[in-house]
Amino acid sequence: MQILQQLINGLSLGSIYALLALGYTMVYGIIKLINFAHGDVYMLGAFWGYYMINQFHVGFWTALIVSMIFCAIVGVVIEFLAYRPLRNSPRIVVLITAIGVSFLLENGMSYLFSSSPRDFPQAMQMVRYHFWGISISNIQILILVTSIVLMILLQLIIKRTRMGKAMRAVSVDPEAAKLIGINVNHTISFTFALGSALAGAAGVMIGLYYNSIDPLMGMTPGIKAFVAAVLGGIGLIPGAALGGFVIGIVETIVQALGFSAFRDAAVYAILIIILIIRPAGILGKVTREKV
Amino acid sequence: MAVLLDVKDLTKNFGGLAAVSDVNLHLDDNELVALIGPNGAGKTTLFNLMTGQTPPSEGSISLRTNEGMQVLNGKKPYHIADMGLARTFQNIRLFKELSVLDNVLISMTSKNKENFFGSLIRTPNFYKTEARLRKEALDLLEIFEMQDLADTLASNMPYGAQRRLEIIRALATKPKILFLDEPAAGMNPEETAALTATIRQIQKDFGITVLLIEHDMSLVMNVAERIYVLQYGKLLAEGTPKEIQSNQAVIDAYLGGGV
Amino acid sequence: MKKNLKFNAIWLLIAIAGWILINVLEGVGIIDQFAENTLVLIGINIILATGLNLIIGFSGQFSLGHAGFMALGAYAAALVTQAIPTPGGFVIGMVAGMILAGVVALIIGMPTLRLKGDYLAIATMGAAEIIRIIIVNLKITNGPAGLYGLPQLANWSLVYVLVVVTTIFTVNFIHSRNGRAVMSVREDEIAAESMGINTTKFKVAAFVFGGMTAAIGGALHASYIQTIAPNDFGIMQSINILIIVVMGGIGSITGTFAAAILLGILDMVMQSFGALRMVLYSLALILIMIFRPKGLFGTWEFSVKRLFNRKKKAKEGA
Numbered sequence: 001m002q003i004l005q006q007l008i009n010g011l012s013l014g015s016i017y018a019l020l021a022l023g024y025t026m027v028y029g030i031i032k033l034i035n036f037a038h039g040d041v042y043m044l045g046a047f048w049g050y051y052m053i054n055q056f057h058v059g060f061w062t063a064l065i066v067s068m069i070f071c072a073i074v075g076v077v078i079e080f081l082a083y084r085p086l087r088n089s090p091r092i093v094v095l096i097t098a099i100g101v102s103f104l105l106e107n108g109m110s111y112l113f114s115s116s117p118r119d120f121p122q123a124m125q126m127v128r129y130h131f132w133g134i135s136i137s138n139i140q141i142l143i144l145v146t147s148i149v150l151m152i153l154l155q156l157i158i159k160r161t162r163m164g165k166a167m168r169a170v171s172v173d174p175e176a177a178k179l180i181g182i183n184v185n186h187t188i189s190f191t192f193a194l195g196s197a198l199a200g201a202a203g204v205m206i207g208l209y210y211n212s213i214d215p216l217m218g219m220t221p222g223i224k225a226f227v228a229a230v231l232g233g234i235g236l237i238p239g240a241a242l243g244g245f246v247i248g249i250v251e252t253i254v255q256a257l258g259f260s261a262f263r264d265a266a267v268y269a270i271l272i273i274i275l276i277i278r279p280a281g282i283l284g285k286v287t288r289e290k291v
Numbered sequence: 292m293a294v295l296l297d298v299k300d301l302t303k304n305f306g307g308l309a310a311v312s313d314v315n316l317h318l319d320d321n322e323l324v325a326l327i328g329p330n331g332a333g334k335t336t337l338f339n340l341m342t343g344q345t346p347p348s349e350g351s352i353s354l355r356t357n358e359g360m361q362v363l364n365g366k367k368p369y370h371i372a373d374m375g376l377a378r379t380f381q382n383i384r385l386f387k388e389l390s391v392l393d394n395v396l397i398s399m400t401s402k403n404k405e406n407f408f409g410s411l412i413r414t415p416n417f418y419k420t421e422a423r424l425r426k427e428a429l430d431l432l433e434i435f436e437m438q439d440l441a442d443t444l445a446s447n448m449p450y451g452a453q454r455r456l457e458i459i460r461a462l463a464t465k466p467k468i469l470f471l472d473e474p475a476a477g478m479n480p481e482e483t484a485a486l487t488a489t490i491r492q493i494q495k496d497f498g499i500t501v502l503l504i505e506h507d508m509s510l511v512m513n514v515a516e517r518i519y520v521l522q523y524g525k526l527l528a529e530g531t532p533k534e535i536q537s538n539q540a541v542i543d544a545y546l547g548g549g550v
Numbered sequence: 551m552k553k554n555l556k557f558n559a560i561w562l563l564i565a566i567a568g569w570i571l572i573n574v575l576e577g578v579g580i581i582d583q584f585a586e587n588t589l590v591l592i593g594i595n596i597i598l599a600t601g602l603n604l605i606i607g608f609s610g611q612f613s614l615g616h617a618g619f620m621a622l623g624a625y626a627a628a629l630v631t632q633a634i635p636t637p638g639g640f641v642i643g644m645v646a647g648m649i650l651a652g653v654v655a656l657i658i659g660m661p662t663l664r665l666k667g668d669y670l671a672i673a674t675m676g677a678a679e680i681i682r683i684i685i686v687n688l689k690i691t692n693g694p695a696g697l698y699g700l701p702q703l704a705n706w707s708l709v710y711v712l713v714v715v716t717t718i719f720t721v722n723f724i725h726s727r728n729g730r731a732v733m734s735v736r737e738d739e740i741a742a743e744s745m746g747i748n749t750t751k752f753k754v755a756a757f758v759f760g761g762m763t764a765a766i767g768g769a770l771h772a773s774y775i776q777t778i779a780p781n782d783f784g785i786m787q788s789i790n791i792l793i794i795v796v797m798g799g800i801g802s803i804t805g806t807f808a809a810a811i812l813l814g815i816l817d818m819v820m821q822s823f824g825a826l827r828m829v830l831y832s833l834a835l836i837l838i839m840i841f842r843p844k845g846l847f848g849t850w851e852f853s854v855k856r857l858f859n860r861k862k863k864a865k866e867g868a
C-alpha cells in the first residue's frame with residue numbers, strides 16, 4: 001500500500017512537471033530552443049492566480065482559466081520581443097537570450113513584489129479521502145484530472161485543428177511549411193501561447209498544492225521539467241508527459257526511502273543513464289546522420 | 292598483381308531491406324577501379340561498409356598490411372583510415388570554417404601524433420614538426436595548383452575547388468586506397484575533364500589504388516581499368532570497360548529493360 | 551624559428567607590462583580594495599570562461615556543467631589549505647583539485663560526450679548538479695553551510711600569473727596538431743573520423759582540459775574569497791560562465807577576455823543600483839544578444855603576428 005500511496009503522490013507532482021515539460025517540448029520541437037524562461041512563465045501564472053483570487057475574489061476555476069489566458073499572452077509577447085529578432089541566429093545565442101528573459105522575469109518580480117514567499121489563498125478547502133489505507137486529497141485529484149484533461153485537449157488541438165497541423169509541419173521543416181503557405185511566425189506564436197497557457201495552469205495548481213509562491217519558484221521546476229522533456233524524448237508530446245510522470249514518481253520514491261537529500265541527484269542520475277542507453281530519450285528515435 | 296583489399300560475401304541489412312547483399316570484390320595494387328550502378332543500388336553503403344562508417348551485417352573486409360591480411364570488420368573509421376583507406380564524400384564534407392591548409396594538415400595528424408602535454412608548451416621540436424608538415428601540405432596543394440588558396444576558408448571556395456580539396460585532404464592521410472564518392476557530381480564538362488586528368492595523375496604520381504563511384508559514364512569508361520556494376524545491392528557484372536559496355540545484363544539494367 | 555621567438559617575447563612583454571601597470575595604478579591609489587576585488591573576479595572568470603570556450607567554441611561540445619569542476623577545485627584547495635595554510639599548501643590543493651577535476655571530467659566525458667547538442671548540455675548540467683549535491687551531503691565539506699575562514703593565499707598577482715599561464719596553455723593547445731584535430735571534430739565529426747581522427751579521444755581531451763582549468767578558477771575563488779558554499783557552484787554559476795563565452799564570441803579567446811572584463815566592470819558600476827542591478831543586468835544581456843548575436847568579437851582573435859605582417863605590408867606598399 002505504501003508503494004501505491006507514493007505512486008499517487010508521485011503522479012500528482014509528476015503531472016505538474018508534465019504540464020511544464022509539454023511547453024518545453026513544443027517550443028523545442030518548433031524552433032529548437034530550450035526556453036529557459038518557461039519556468040518563470042509558470043511563476044507568473046501562479047502570481048496572476050494569486051492576485052485574481054485575492055483582489056477580485058474569483059473562484060479557483062476562474063483564476064485558473066484567466067491565468068492560462070494571461071500566460072498565453074505573456075508567452076507570445078516574450079517570443080515576439082526577444083526570440084523573433086533572433087530567428088536566424090545561432091541557437092546558443094537564442095538560448096542565452098532566453099536565460100536573459102528568465103533573469104529579467106525573476107529579478108523584475110523580486111524587485112517589484114519583493115522576493116519573500118507569500119501564502120497562496122486557499123481557494124478550495126482541502127479534503128482528504130482515505131480508502132484501502134491510502135490517503136488522497138481532493139487537490140491531488142484535481143491536479144491529476146485537470147492535467148490529464150489539458151493534455152487530452154492539447155493532443156486534440158495538435159492532431160485535429162488546422163493550427164495543430166501547421167505546428168507539426170513547421171516542426172518538421174519550416175522552409176517547406178512556408179512554401180505550402182503556412183504562416184510560420186503565427187504558428188510559432190500559437191505554440192508559445194499553448195505552452196505558456198499550460199505553464200500558467202501548472203502555476204496556479206502548484207500554488208494551491210503547496211500554499212506558497214515566490215518569484216524564484218519557477219527555477220527548479222523549470223529545469224526539472226526540461227529534464228523531463230529530454231528524458232521522454234524532446235520534441236515529442238507523449239515523451240514530455242511520460243518524462244514528467246517518471247520524474248515525479250522517482251522523486252517521491254527516493255524521498256519515501258529516506259534519501260530526500262539525494263532526490264535531485266537521483267533524477268539527474270536517471271537522466272544520464274537513460275541518455276547513455278537511449279541517446280534520444282525514452283520515446284525518441286535515434287536518427288543516424290547520412291554519410 | 293597481389294590483392295590489396297578483399298571483400299567477401301558482404302551483406303548489410305537495414306531493417307528488412309538488404310542494401311548490400313553477398314558482394315564479393317577485390318582491389319589490387321595500383322589499380323583504378325570504378326563502381327557503377329543505378330541510384331539506390333547500394334554503392335555509397337558499400338563505401339561506408341568498407342571505410343567503417345557502417346558495420347556490416349555479414350561478410351568480411353580485409354586489407355593487406357605489413358603483417359599480412361588484416362580483417363577490418365569492427366574497426367573504427369579512424370583506425371581504418373589510419374591503416375590506409377581514405378575517402379571523399381558524395382555531399383562534400385569539408386571542415387568548412389577552417390582554412391584550406393588546416394583541412395590538409397588535419398589529415399596528417401594521425402600519422403604525426405603529438406603528446407597532449409607537448410601541445411601545451413612550445414618546444415623547438417614543435418616548430419620543426421609544424422614547419423615540416425606545413426611544407427608537406429603546401430607541396431600537396433601545389434600539385435593540384437591550390438597553393439594560393441591555402442589561407443582561404445574552405446567554405447569560401449567555388450564548388451569545383453571544394454571537391455578537389457576533398458581529394459587532397461584524403462590524399463594527405465597517405466592512403467593505400469582512395470575511395471572517391473561521385474567526384475564529378477555537379478561539375479560541368481570542362482571541370483569533369485580536368486577531374487579525369489587529376490584522377491589519372493593521382494594514380495600515377497602516388498602509386499595508389501583508386502575506387503571510384505561515378506554516374507558520368509564518359510569519365511568511368513575513360514579512366515577505369517576494371518568496373519564493378521551494382522544493382523539492388525547485388526553485384527551484377529564485373530569486367531573491363533569494353534566487357535561492361537557489351538554486357539547485356541548491364542545494358543538492360545541501365546535502360547530499364549530487363550525487369 | 552627566430553620569428554616565433556620574437557612573437558612569444560612580445561606576448562611576454564605585454565603580460566609583464568600589464569602586471570606593472572596594475573601595480574603602479576594600485577600604488578598611486580587609483581585601484582582600491584574594491585577595484586582589486588573586481589580585478590580578481592575578472593581574472594577568475596577569464597580562466598573559467600577560456601576553458602569553457604575551448605569545450606564549446608573549439609571542440610563544439612555544448613557543456614553546461616562547468617561549475618561542477620570549479621567546485622572540485624575550490625573544495626580541494628579549501629580543504630588542503632585548511633590543513634596546510636601556506637602558499638605551498640595552496641599549490642598542493644590546486645593541483646589536487648585539477649587532478650580530481652580531470653579524473654571526474656574523464657568519467658563524465660567518456661559516456662556523455664557521445665550525446666549531441668542539447669542532450670549533452672542537459673547531461674553535463676545533471677552531472678554538475680550531482681557533484682554539488684554530493685558536496686552538500688558530505689561531512690568533510692561541511693554540508694550546505696560550506697567552508698569559511700579559509701586562509702587567504704591568493705592575491706591578484708597570483709590570479710594574474712595564472713590567467714597568463716592558462717591562456718598561454720589553452721592558446722598553444724588550440725594551435726597545435728591536437729588542437730586542429732579538436733576543431734575538426736567541431737566542423738564535421740564524420741569527416742574527421744574518416745581522416746584518421748579519433749573523435750572521442752579529442753572531445754574528451756578538450757573536456758578534461760577545460761575541467762582542469764575550471765578547477766584552477768575554483769581554487770583561486772576559494773582562496774581569495776575565503777568562503778565557499780555548494781550553492782556558489784550551482785547551475786547559475788555554469789550559466790554565468792556560459793554567458794561570458796557567448797557574449798565574447800564563441801571560439802574567440804580575445805572575446806572571452808573582453809566579455810569578462812566588460813561584465814566585471816558592469817557589475818562593479820551597478821553595485822550602487824542595489825536591487826535594480828540584476829534587472830538592468832538581464833536587460834543588458836538580452837539587448838546585447840539581440841543586437842550583437844555573434845558576440846562582441848565573433849571568432850576574431852587578436853594576433854601580434856598579424857599586426858606585424860600588416861605593418862610590414864604597409865611599409866612595403868609605401
